[in-house]
Structure formats: structure tokens, C-alpha cells
Amino acid sequence: MLSRAVTRAAAQRAPLGARAMSGVTQMTVRDALNGAMREEMQRDENIFVMGEEVAQYQGAYKITKGLLEEFGSKRVVDTPITEAGFTGICTGAAYAGLRPICEFMTFNFSMQAIDHVINSAAKMYYMSGAQIKVPIVFRGPNGAAAGVGAQHSQCFAAWYAHCPGLKVIAPYSAEDARGLLKAAIRDDNPVVFLENEILYGMSFDIGPEVLDKDFTVPIGECKIERAGSDVTLVSYSRGVHTCLQAAEELAKMGVEAEVINLRSVRPLDRLTIIESVKKTNRLVTVEEGWPACGIGAELGACIYESEAFDYLDAPVERVTGADIPMPYASNLEIDALPQINNIITGVQKVCYRL
């Protein structure tokens, strides 16, 4: 199941509202992931990477570039086309004390191996009465890319976030990618690490502390990317980018949006979201995945189960991918994914401006 991913030239963009200034370091998400893996593999020889094309080809998306040269073929391992085969090996190796990074070329292909992710990895610590730890990271691009069709575009955040025993992370920025991947690799629990192909090429400003070899970002905590008072926008991964763009447009319309980057979808930091909604009284969730039983549905439940329910001035509004398999033609694909105007419409609804 090789995918010929057509990577459109994803514009190298600086974060909104900021321009690269001399003295400020910039890093792409791709480089952040690569550097994080490299440094962790230097630190601990039990860590190895396994997957299709990760070694000699330098990674289908070049995320593992240079690792084979540095660490050799026993720690950067190309596999035959068998997700069941290599996910099984990684899980068994984790039981035996190694710390595998198992790469799925895209998370669509994780469906070939999902039994190992859930039944062999996620549930094992519980089922063994805490005798067997599974310190494994499953990583790869998740969700829509650009023109790769229905079988390469599914978002698995809701599927994996459903399962106890897993931690599920969806980074947005370079700081997220680097700090959360290091945290995931150091975590003794099985972690599903959902990257995004479009974000790989994006460049972000990073502070000097981010470059530290021990820099980690806590799993299970959101980040407020943009403070605001009128409406809370919550998203993860690429949706955060669209929310920030929408927030700029909304500001011109006199609406100050607070943009929350979930960073982790399991555990989900509902406390930060509750506090934000108590302040703004309005919540619009944004995800690229399908609406049914999705992350937005879970966020709605977090609010109505909590004291934030009494602070709502409008129902929670979900902005999601269209409830259809992803079409290929670019005009249809754009219409199937949340765009800036969809978020603005959602905000206008909860502000009763429609």
C-alpha cells in the first residue's frame, strides 16, 4: 500500500502576525520531528525506528532523513509492505524492553495494523496487571493532505482518542512537534502521534529554550495560541492554522476570538477549555475529521457535563470536514474541508449575527 503522496508546494509561512526577525530562530515541523528523533536516539540506544521507506529512502516524507547514516540499519529499519508485520514486531519489541518508533506512511494504513495498536499495545498494561509496559510511539501523517483521495485522507483522531490505554497527540507548530515527540518517546505508555503532511513544510518561530535537548511539552495540556474575549475556537493540528487565520478576519469584524490548540486529544485538557468558555460564553470547535462521534462532539460533551454549560450564551457549534469520503478534484476537496469562511460562519451563528 504505497502512496504516491502529491505534496503540493505547501507555502512556507511564518506564524500569523509575526515575521521572521533577525535573531529569531525558525524551524519547520519536519525539521522539528527529525531533530527530536535524532536527539532521543542519541540519548537512548533502545530507541529504534521502523516502517516503510524510513531508512534508505530517508522517509516517505523525509521525516527520518539522515537517521540511517547516523544510527545504522539495526536502528532505522526498512520493512516489507506489511503494517501487521512491522507493527507486531514493534509491539513485541516494546514488551521485551525496547522503545520503538513505529512509522505509518499515513495513518490510513494503520487500519491494516489497528488490532496491534489497540489490542496489543493500548490494552496490555491493564490486561497484564501492570506487568508489561508498552513504551511505543506510533507516528505518521494523519488527515487530509492535498489531492490524495478518500483512502489517503481520513482523520483518525476520534478513533484513537476513543481508546483507554493510549495517549493521542496532534501537534500543530514546530515547538509542538519537537516537544511533544520528545515527550511521547520518553513516555512509557503507548502514544499515537498524529502529524499532518501540510504542516510538515510550515516554518514557525521558536524560542531558544525549544532547542534544548531536554525540551518537552506536557502531554494532555492545551495551548492558548491567541487570547480573546468573545468566542473560543478549539482545534488541533492543521485546524489550528485555519482558526488563527479566521481569528484575524474576525478581529476586523470586531470579534476577538480565543484560539486554543488542543495539542493532545487524549487525555483531553477539558479544564482549560471550560475556563475559556466561562470567559467567552461561546464555543466553536474546528476539526478536519468527520462530524459523527468526532472530537467536536466530545468537546461539546465536556462543556455540557461541566459548570461551563451555565455560561454558554449559544449552543456549541461544530465545524468539521464534510460527512463524505474525501473527493479528489481540488475544488471538491476544498469544499469538503473547513475553510476560513466556514469558521467565520460558525462564529457568526453563535454570536447571533446570522
Next chain:
Amino acid sequence: MVKVSEFDKVFNEAQRQGRLSFYFTNRGEEACSVGSGAALRDDDWVWPQYRELGATFWRGYTIEEAANQCCHNELDATKGRQLPMHIGSPEKHLMYVKSNLGQQVPAANGAAYAMKLQRKGRCSITYFGEGCASEGDIPSALNIASVHGCPTIFFCRNNGYAISTHTDDQYKSDGIAPRGVAFGMPTIRVDGNDLLAVYAATRAARRIAVEEGKPALIEAMTYRIGAHSTSDDDSKYRRADSPEEGYDSERAYWDARSPIVRFGRFLEARGLWTAEEETALRKTERAASIKALNDAEKRAQPHVKHLFTDVLDEPPWMLRQQQADLKAHLAKYSEHYAEVTAEQIESM
């Protein structure tokens, strides 16, 4: 083999009496697990399917531990989280039996690969039936083990039935052995009811795995004399006719040449064993199994706090909160929860 046989009888009957919810027997396949188990080092990893109690006992796992697991009591190492006979012991390098069929096979490659990287001179063995061999995981595992040189022994128990599915409906090939050849590994077919043949084949496979860093496939031809588990009625599907004249049924034919019968006669012919000794051994083992079951049943059930522990290494805040809510509830309404002691509530 006799120990397995007597344990099986006691615990299978216990399920029929309603004392256990579920049980798998090993009838007819004792040589497959004891013979192969005996050919390994104690620190080789064993990745069972579920009909390898012989290998498990060989490794030193006790009947008391098995009884505790089956009765899911407070001494069960898995804290009551698994079906009966989902046994294991990481410290004895016995992986837990798991319900998702076939997953043990690629995972065994992982342990083997880890041991090879760590230069430990050890191997993995993984067991699967001829039915399990149809799962996609198995060809995937065979292929990747060959490509990466995982020191894995693939041990297929071809026992004639997968629940009710006869081998005629499971595959059209010449058994499972061609699959080892297809994926480029040394392969042998052996009489699975001959204890010494199984032992010899596994010794040879182990040498290949550890010294040459290659996997090997053993297809052990055997017969499942009992039902699949306590959940099926094999009288509904087992073929009636014996393959040869002189036996009342297919089952009777194989019962007459079961591993215990064959090895017993082998030893008797050499003056090393007698029928009286066998009767005495069976009596001792049966008594030990009955005692283990009775003792295990009397033990308390796992502490209710184990609903919440071990999902992650650190309990997530929502589970901590739910545990605290449950503790408060149990404390407030303790007179309605006679089975939960004050000490247990306190310790939550």
C-alpha cells in the same frame, strides 16, 4: 503431560459445574507443548496461542497460579482482567495468552528481534493452530521474520479443527508447511503426537534461530481430542468416522494414539514405566488440581480499585476523580456493600 491432562479434566468439569465461566483443554496436544517447551532455554520468550499449557507448566508456572487466574481472585497477577486460561508470566518469559487470534505471531518477531539486537543468544517461539495460520498476521510475520532474520520458531499445531472448521475448509494447500518454504525459511513437518520427535525438531529449530539468526517453521501434525473450549459442543461437528477400521469414531482413533498413551507405552516397553505408576501419578495430579481449584475459589475477588489502575502508568485525572467518587459512595452506603471491607475502602 499427565499434569496437563489431569488439570484439564478438573477445570473443564469445574466449568460445567458453573464454578468457572470458561476453560480450554489441551487434550491430544500435550506432546506439542511439552516437547517443544522442553527444548528451549528458560529465558527464551514463549508466545502462546492458548493450547500450550504444557509449555507453561514446563517453564515452572504452577497449577496454583493457573487456578488463581482462572478464578480471577486477589492473587491473580492480572488483577482479574482476563478470561480464564489467559495465563502468562513475564518473569518466566511466558507472554500472556490473548484473545485476538494471531497477534502473538508478529509480536514474537519483536521479542526475537530485540534479543538479537541485544545479542542474548536466545530466541522466541510462537504457537498457532492451522486455523490461526489463515489470519493475515501470520504470512506477514513469516515474511518479515525471514527478511529481517528474526530468531523466531514458528510452531504450528495442525490439530484438524478450528472450532468447528475442519482443515478441508481451512486451506487447500498441503497444510501449513509450504508457507514456511514460500517465505524462505527452513521448515519441517513432524508427528506432533510423538513427544521425542517434537523435542528433536524444536531443538534443531532453536539452533537455526540462535546460531544462524533465522526463523524456522515447524508444522506438528496432531489432533484435537477435546472440544475447542467450553463454549462449543463438538458432538455437533466432529466427524464421526474413524480413518481406519477397528475404532468407533474419529475421536476414538486418535484417543488410542494420544501423546500420553504413546509415550507411556514407549517407556513401558523399556521398563521405565508401569500402568500402576501412571494410575498413581494421575491420582496425585488430580488431587493437586482439585486442591488448587478449591483454594483459589475461596480467595477474595480483586479489589474494586483495580477498575481504575494500570490504564496508563499514571492514572489520568478523570479516573482518579471517578475512583474518589466511588470511594465516597462506598463509604456512605457501606451497609449495602457487605463484600467490600472497610480496609478496602480506606485503601482506595
